[in-house]
Amino acid sequence: MNGTGFTLTNLTKVYSSNKRDVLALDDISIAVPQGSFTALLGPSGCGKSTILRILADLEPYSSGSVTIHDETPENIRKAHRLGLALQDPSLLPWRSVRDNIRLPGQVMRAPIPKKRVDELIRLVGLDGFADAKPAQLSGGMRQRVAIARAIVAEPEILLLDEPFGALDEITRQRMNEELQKLWSATSATALLVTHSIAEAAFLADRVIVMSPRPGRIVGDVMVDFARPRRRELLSSGEFHALCDELSALLHSGGDDDLVSDGELITEPAGV
Amino acid sequence: MTAATQHAPNSQTRTAAQASTIAAARSQARSEARRSTMNGWLTTLLVSLLLIAIWEVAADLALTRLGVMASPSAIIQSIAANPSLYFNAVSATAWVAMRGWFYGNLAAIFVAVVFVQLRAFESLFLRLALALFCLPLVAVNPLLQVTFDSDTAKVVLAALSVFFVTLVGTMLGLRSADGSPMTMVKAWGGRSLDSLWFVRLPSGIPAILTGLQIGAAAATLGAIFGEFIGAKAGIGVLLINGLMSLDLGRVWAVAVLATLMAAIPYGLFGLLRRWLTPWSAGISSAAAVSSGPRRSFAARSGRAFAYTVGSIVVILLAWYAYLAVFHLTPFVGKTPVDVFTYLVTSPTAAAKRSVIFEALGVTLVHSGIGYIAGLVIGVATAVAFVLFPVSERVFTPLAVALRSVPIIVLTPVLILALGRGLWGVVAIAAIVTFFPTLANTQAGLKRVPADAFTLMRSYDSSRMSTLWRLQLPYTLPSIFASARIAAPTAVLASTLAEWLATGDGLGHVIVNSRAHADYTGLWAAAAILTAVSLIFYSLVSWAERVVLARYAPSYNS
Numbered sequence: 001m002n003g004t005g006f007t008l009t010n011l012t013k014v015y016s017s018n019k020r021d022v023l024a025l026d027d028i029s030i031a032v033p034q035g036s037f038t039a040l041l042g043p044s045g046c047g048k049s050t051i052l053r054i055l056a057d058l059e060p061y062s063s064g065s066v067t068i069h070d071e072t073p074e075n076i077r078k079a080h081r082l083g084l085a086l087q088d089p090s091l092l093p094w095r096s097v098r099d100n101i102r103l104p105g106q107v108m109r110a111p112i113p114k115k116r117v118d119e120l121i122r123l124v125g126l127d128g129f130a131d132a133k134p135a136q137l138s139g140g141m142r143q144r145v146a147i148a149r150a151i152v153a154e155p156e157i158l159l160l161d162e163p164f165g166a167l168d169e170i171t172r173q174r175m176n177e178e179l180q181k182l183w184s185a186t187s188a189t190a191l192l193v194t195h196s197i198a199e200a201a202f203l204a205d206r207v208i209v210m211s212p213r214p215g216r217i218v219g220d221v222m223v224d225f226a227r228p229r230r231r232e233l234l235s236s237g238e239f240h241a242l243c244d245e246l247s248a249l250l251h252s253g254g255d256d257d258l259v260s261d262g263e264l265i266t267e268p269a270g271v
Numbered sequence: 272m273t274a275a276t277q278h279a280p281n282s283q284t285r286t287a288a289q290a291s292t293i294a295a296a297r298s299q300a301r302s303e304a305r306r307s308t309m310n311g312w313l314t315t316l317l318v319s320l321l322l323i324a325i326w327e328v329a330a331d332l333a334l335t336r337l338g339v340m341a342s343p344s345a346i347i348q349s350i351a352a353n354p355s356l357y358f359n360a361v362s363a364t365a366w367v368a369m370r371g372w373f374y375g376n377l378a379a380i381f382v383a384v385v386f387v388q389l390r391a392f393e394s395l396f397l398r399l400a401l402a403l404f405c406l407p408l409v410a411v412n413p414l415l416q417v418t419f420d421s422d423t424a425k426v427v428l429a430a431l432s433v434f435f436v437t438l439v440g441t442m443l444g445l446r447s448a449d450g451s452p453m454t455m456v457k458a459w460g461g462r463s464l465d466s467l468w469f470v471r472l473p474s475g476i477p478a479i480l481t482g483l484q485i486g487a488a489a490a491t492l493g494a495i496f497g498e499f500i501g502a503k504a505g506i507g508v509l510l511i512n513g514l515m516s517l518d519l520g521r522v523w524a525v526a527v528l529a530t531l532m533a534a535i536p537y538g539l540f541g542l543l544r545r546w547l548t549p550w551s552a553g554i555s556s557a558a559a560v561s562s563g564p565r566r567s568f569a570a571r572s573g574r575a576f577a578y579t580v581g582s583i584v585v586i587l588l589a590w591y592a593y594l595a596v597f598h599l600t601p602f603v604g605k606t607p608v609d610v611f612t613y614l615v616t617s618p619t620a621a622a623k624r625s626v627i628f629e630a631l632g633v634t635l636v637h638s639g640i641g642y643i644a645g646l647v648i649g650v651a652t653a654v655a656f657v658l659f660p661v662s663e664r665v666f667t668p669l670a671v672a673l674r675s676v677p678i679i680v681l682t683p684v685l686i687l688a689l690g691r692g693l694w695g696v697v698a699i700a701a702i703v704t705f706f707p708t709l710a711n712t713q714a715g716l717k718r719v720p721a722d723a724f725t726l727m728r729s730y731d732s733s734r735m736s737t738l739w740r741l742q743l744p745y746t747l748p749s750i751f752a753s754a755r756i757a758a759p760t761a762v763l764a765s766t767l768a769e770w771l772a773t774g775d776g777l778g779h780v781i782v783n784s785r786a787h788a789d790y791t792g793l794w795a796a797a798a799i800l801t802a803v804s805l806i807f808y809s810l811v812s813w814a815e816r817v818v819l820a821r822y823a824p825s826y827n828s
Binding site: 056057058077078079080082084086088090091092094103104106107108149153159 | 454
């Protein structure tokens with residue numbers, strides 16, 4: 001773990017329409033070390049997905065600067081050094097599990113050896129499903145495929161936008177443990193966007209808490225539980241204390257239930 | 272699956288019992304499924320046989336004598352008496368239809384890919400493609416005949432009749448996977464061609480196959496209609512001959528053969544689609560509609576105005592380009608200026624105008640009444656199917672079969688049945704509107720979420736109340752989609768009937784102008800017919816937007 005992973009410096013993002021301008025991100029500065037695992041925690045509409053999309057070079061920003069491993073997001077994306085998993089597993093329904101995992105290599109014109117694909121299928125626990133089509137899989141299994149696909153090309157930065165957001169709580173915890181295992185085997189700098197306090201606390205080295213309208217950082221908490229973290233951690237006193245601290249931070253920025261109401265601070269649809 | 276085997280020692284017997292229970296339930300479910308499929312087929316078969324029997328009896332007793340309908344046996348006799356005549360006609364028409372189908376679909380798929388990949392092209396030229404769709408074949412046919420040799424003209428006509436439907440379907444299909452899979456490809460550093468190759472083309476295959484399927488019937492229609500002018504062989508020639516000599520057996524034999532020509536490839540491509548793209552049910556196509564940011568009323572009106580002006584300019588340029596590219600002599604190829612002179616500034620303009628606008632009025636009455644009747648009856652029939660499920664089981668196969676009957680053969684048949692007056696034409700316009708409306712409304716009614724039904728049931732909602740409060744609002748998008756597509760078809764159908772039979776309306780003006788070598792009149796009538804068709808289409812899509820903004824806002828966000 002040496003060198004910088006990604007840095008955001010005075011990052012500001014304004015969505016402009018004819019009627020009004022909406023400040024989605026207000027002066028965000030974050031720097032994380034290479035190979036670390038960071039979680040962005042916040043309610044809907046706080047701009048956390050926008051940050052992820054800016055890092056993935058999928059969206060422009062208004063001012064400030066962004067670097068990943070001292071390069072621009074555009075260079076990283078074009079050099080195929082980026083792994084991405086979204087809440088929608090976005091598997092192609094006509095491709096088998098194996099062909100879905102192979103897809104990034106085909107797009108990048110750097111074919112991935114069959115051995116590597118099969119190894120990942122085994123690692124994510126999908127033995128015997130290599131030739132199954134997405135429609136034959138459960139939601140959890142589809143998301144495993146999406147995670148395998150995100151890391152198959154050995155990316156330097158792994159961006160995860162609520163990948164388990166649509167799963168039930170029990171499956172979700174199991175997926176978190178597997179994600180930790182998979183990520184530990186890589187050297188990637190990871191960023192997880194989530195609105196689950198427990199998920200952020202369980203997975204991350206550092207949790208950055210955000211509040212909406214405008215999106216800004218209200219807390220930055222280091223998490224130093226030893227790895228690998230196990231399920232028992234969830235029932236420990238330290239873990240509960242950490243969750244309480246994060247919860248307090250989340251509610252510090254004005255506690256109201258009108259988050260998605262009124263102002264047009266919404267994360268772009270289809271993420 | 273494994274849970275049962277991991278149980279305590281005594282689970283051995285229980286597992287066996289469970290297995291036999293499961294096996295019994297499974298075989299029962301299978302045989303039930305098989306029986307219900309069999310029942311469905313049996314019902315269809317019985318109903319069809321019954322209808323054929325009724326047809327035979329009714330024709331023998333009265334309808335043949337009245338000059339309306341040939342009996343099935345008479346049709347078979349007519350074909351058996353002269354098989355080579357029919358065989359040659361079918362193969363001549365099929366050859367034209369196949370080439371038209373091939374080139375039309377090829378062009379449509381190519382243009383769809385270009386439009387989807389390069390948005391700028393889409394906003395400029397989609398209007399032109401829409402104008403091609405609204406271009407009534409009745410108006411185009413004589414223009415193509417003066418432009419190309421007879422064979423090419425027929426092929427072009429067949430290609431034109433498949434182009435727009437495949438274009439729109441393919442565009443929707445290519446965009447159906449837009450969203451997160453496209454984001455992924457971009458994140459992997461993929462270029463726009465990569466998203467086309469890995470995501471858009473494969474996800475567009477079901478829609479492309481649907482286009483090929485629907486195009487089969489449309490190409491047959493175009494090919495037959497092309498034969499109405501100056502052809503020596505083909506189904507269309509036989510049809511005209513039969514109609515002229517009031518040879519009932521021949522007209523009906525041609526109708527049956529043309530229907531088979533349309534229906535057989537339709538069925539084959541349907542099977543091919545299910546076999547090649549079993550995943551297609553999993554792709555939602557509702558997300559394809561995108562909308563820009565919401566603008567103020569003034570801005571929207573300004574944009575609409577700019578688009579309209581732009582479209583008119585593009586269409587006029589295309590008109591000039593057509594004349595220049597195909598080297599039409601000034602005698603047959605008339606420019607927009609010629610038409611303007613003909614209708615507005617020349618000394619005889621007032622007389623010409625009154626002829627054309629009177630004919631236009633007649634055509635509007637024909638297509639308007641038929642269109643509205645077709646819509647109302649189509650929606651009402653779909654609703655009746657929901658209220659009385661038995662009727663749906665009995666009539667849906669019949670409706671599907673009748674839908675693939677090309678309007679070109681319906682026209683003479685209906686004219687024989689209903690006469691050459693107003694009602695024959697109206698019935699034809701109504702029928703071409705009825706079938707797509709029925710099919711789309713049925714499909715729309717089935718898309719209501721199951722949970723919404725559960726909710727209504729928890730309120731003990733009556734069937735009518737569920738229909739009114741839940742099902743119909745959910746179906747509005749489908750109803751409007753078919754209403755929009757049917758608008759130009761209704762105009763086409765009524766002008767076709769006018770051309771063939773009634774001796775009034777714009778269809779007849781076109782026949783007349785051609786007969787008298789009044790080429791300016793021909794171009795003028797074609798231009799006005801296209802304009803009317805476009806306006807009709809735009810009015811319906813405007814109504815669609817207004818209604819859907821209220822009832823289906825999720826379709827726009």
